Amino acid sequence: QPEAARSVVGGLENQEVGRFSEKEVLAFNSSREGRTLVWVFFVFALFFMWPYQTMVQMQSFLVKEFPEKGAEAGATMLLFTTWPLLITHALLSVTGIIRRLPYVVKITVPCVVVALLAVILVAVVLSPSTSPDFLLRSLYAAALIESVGQSLVEPAVFDMAGLMPSALASQGVQAGNGACGLVVSCVQMLTRLAANGLAPIGKKELEVLTVGFLAIMGFTGVSMVTLYFQRVRQSSYYLKYVERQDPHENIESEQVDLSEGCAEQQDATLFGHCADNVRNIAKALRYVFPSFMAVFLTYCTSMTLWPVIPGASCVAPRAGEFSPEPDQDNILQSWWFDLVLLCFNFSDFVGKSLRKSLQWGTQRLSPATQLLLAGLRAVVFVPIILACSAPQSFDPRTARWINLSAVFFLGISNGWLSTGLYLGLSTGCLIADQLGKTVLQEYIGACYQPMS
Numbered sequence: 001q002p003e004a005a006r007s008v009v010g011g012l013e014n015q016e017v018g019r020f021s022e023k024e025v026l027a028f029n030s031s032r033e034g035r036t037l038v039w040v041f042f043v044f045a046l047f048f049m050w051p052y053q054t055m056v057q058m059q060s061f062l063v064k065e066f067p068e069k070g071a072e073a074g075a076t077m078l079l080f081t082t083w084p085l086l087i088t089h090a091l092l093s094v095t096g097i098i099r100r101l102p103y104v105v106k107i108t109v110p111c112v113v114v115a116l117l118a119v120i121l122v123a124v125v126l127s128p129s130t131s132p133d134f135l136l137r138s139l140y141a142a143a144l145i146e147s148v149g150q151s152l153v154e155p156a157v158f159d160m161a162g163l164m165p166s167a168l169a170s171q172g173v174q175a176g177n178g179a180c181g182l183v184v185s186c187v188q189m190l191t192r193l194a195a196n197g198l199a200p201i202g203k204k205e206l207e208v209l210t211v212g213f214l215a216i217m218g219f220t221g222v223s224m225v226t227l228y229f230q231r232v233r234q235s236s237y238y239l240k241y242v243e244r245q246d247p248h249e250n251i252e253s254e255q256v257d258l259s260e261g262c263a264e265q266q267d268a269t270l271f272g273h274c275a276d277n278v279r280n281i282a283k284a285l286r287y288v289f290p291s292f293m294a295v296f297l298t299y300c301t302s303m304t305l306w307p308v309i310p311g312a313s314c315v316a317p318r319a320g321e322f323s324p325e326p327d328q329d330n331i332l333q334s335w336w337f338d339l340v341l342l343c344f345n346f347s348d349f350v351g352k353s354l355r356k357s358l359q360w361g362t363q364r365l366s367p368a369t370q371l372l373l374a375g376l377r378a379v380v381f382v383p384i385i386l387a388c389s390a391p392q393s394f395d396p397r398t399a400r401w402i403n404l405s406a407v408f409f410l411g412i413s414n415g416w417l418s419t420g421l422y423l424g425l426s427t428g429c430l431i432a433d434q435l436g437k438t439v440l441q442e443y444i445g446a447c448y449q450p451m452s
Helices: 002-006 012-019 022-030 032-048 050-056 059-065 067-095 103-126 132-162 167-196 203-232 236-245 251-258 275-305 326-353 355-364 367-388 396-434 439-445
Strands: none
Touching: 022 032, 032 050, 032 132, 032 167, 032 203, 032 236, 050 067, 050 132, 050 167, 050 203, 059 067, 059 132, 059 203, 059 326, 067 132, 067 275, 103 132, 103 203, 132 167, 167 203, 167 326, 167 396, 275 367, 275 396, 326 396, 355 396, 367 396
C-alpha cells in the first residue's frame, strides 16, 4: 500500500488527480463558486494573520511608550506572539484535540474572543488613567491570548482549504498569509508619511496608529465569522468535501477503527498502549517527519532572526565616529525597523505567490531535499544577520545594506519553502490514507493539512 501511495508523487497535478478526479478539479477551478472560495480563503488568511501582525508592528509603539525597556518589551511581545502559537498547535495536533473540535468552534470562538479583546485593548490604550505597567501587561496578555486563538483558527482554515479539490484554495491561504504582513507594513508607513513625512513619528501618532490597528483587528474577527457562515459553510463544496471529513460526523465508527485489535482501549491516544497503533505511528513518521521538521526549522529560523534582531541594529556610525551625512543617517535609523518589516513581508508574499516555481518544487524536491534546504537556509542566514546586527562585526554603513538584503532573501525563502512544504505534505497525507484508518490517520495524516 505505501508503494501504491508513492505513485501519486509527481507534482501538484498528480496529487490532485490522486485525491480527486480530473473532472472534479476542473469543475472547481472553472466554477464561480470555486473561484469565490479561493478568494474567501485568501481573505480568511489575511484576517486571521491581522492580530499577529498587529502585535508585531507594536514594536515602535513599545519603544516610544516604554523608552527605558523598549527593546526588552519588543522581544517579550514577539515571544508572547509566536511561541505560544507553536507550542499550543503542536500539543493540540499531537494529542488529536484539534481534530476532535468541530470547525464551527475552531473558527467562531477564537474570532469572537479576538474581537472582544480588540475592544478592551482600545479602551485600555486610550484611557488616560491606565498605568504603564498595566498597559504593558495587558498587551502581553492580549498577545498570548491571540496566539493561542490563532493556533485553532489557522490550522482550521488550512484544513478546510486542503480538503477542497484544487490546490488553488490552499495557495490562496498562503498568499493571504503573506499579503497581510505586506498590507500592515504599507498602512503603517503610509500613515507615518502622511502624519510626519520623513521625520520620526511621535508617541501620539503611534498611539493613534496602534488604536487603528486594534480596531481593524476587531473588524477582522467579526468578518471571519460572517464569511464562514455566509460563504464557506453554505457552499456545496464545503458540504461535499469538508463536512463529510469532519470527525464528528462519524465519530463512533472512527473510534471502532482506532481501537481495532485492542478492545479495552476505545479512546486511543497518541501514546496509547496498543501495539498496532504504535507501529502505525512509526510508519507515518517515516513519511511525514522530514516535512514536519523542515516546516519547523523554516519557521524557527525566520522567527528567531526577524524582526527584532535586524530591526534593532545600528545603521549609523557609532558615537564619536565621523558621518558625512548625519541627518540622513538619523532619518534612516528612525525608519529602519519599518523597512525591515516591509522588506521581509514583501519578499515573503512574493515567495508565496510564485505559482510556477512552487509547482516545480513540489514536482522535483523530495521531503528530504526540502529539509536539507531548510537546514542550509539556517546555516547561511544566521551568521550573516547576526554579524550585521548589534554588536556589528563591521562598519554600520556597510552592514545595514547587507542586513536588509539578507532579510529580503530570508523572507522570499520563507514564503517559497513554507508554501512548497505544505504542498509536499499532501503527499505524506496521501500515504497516510493508504495505510488505513488508525491512529496514523487520526494524529499524523490529518493533523498536517494537505495543500491540494
